[in-house]
Amino acid sequence: MSTVEQSPATGVDPLALDRQVCFALAVANRAVLSVYRPLLEPMGLTHPQYLVMLALWGEAPMSVKAIGSALQLDSPTLSPLLKRLESSGLITRSRSSEDERQLVVDLTEAGRALRAEAELIPPAVVARLGVGLPELEELHDVLTRINRAALTAGALDQ
Secondary structure (H helix, E strand, C coil): CCCCCCCCCCCCCCCCHHHCHHHHHHHHHHHHHHHHHHHHHHHCCCHHHHHHHHHHHHHCCEEHHHHHHHHCCCHHHHHHHHHHHHHCCCEEEEECCCCCCCEEEEECHHHHHHHHHHCCHHHHHHHHHCCCHHHHHHHHHHHHHHHHHHHHCCCCCC
C-alpha cells in the first residue's frame, strides 16, 4: 500500500514526478535537442557547437572567456568544442595582440558561409515542434527569467 503524502491545502502530492519543473525541463531539453540533431548533422555541427557558432555569428571575433560567459560554459567544457570547430575549418584561435594571455576566436570564411545554411534552422525547428511562434517566444521569455533568477541565486557558481 502506498503512503503518498499530499499537501493539506491542495490535496496534491508535492513530489509527484509529473509536477516537477526539473523533470519537465529535462524532458523538454532532450526532446528539443532531438529535433535539432538531424537539422545540424548535414552542417557537421553538434548542438553545443551550433551554440558556439551562434555566438560568433553575432559578434566575432570573441575571446574564449566571452564565449564561455555568453554560453554559460566553463573553459574545460568549451575548449574541446573550439578545438573541433577549428579542426573542421570553421574558426581560428589565436592569442590577442593586446593581451597574449587571452585567446581570441574568429570565424573563417567557411564559418561565415555556414551562417546562410544555419538561417534555415530556426524556422525548421518551429515547424517540427508544431508550436506557434508566439508560444515559443513566451516560453523563451519565461525560461530567460528562470535562468536569470537561478544565476542570481548562485547557480553555476564554481
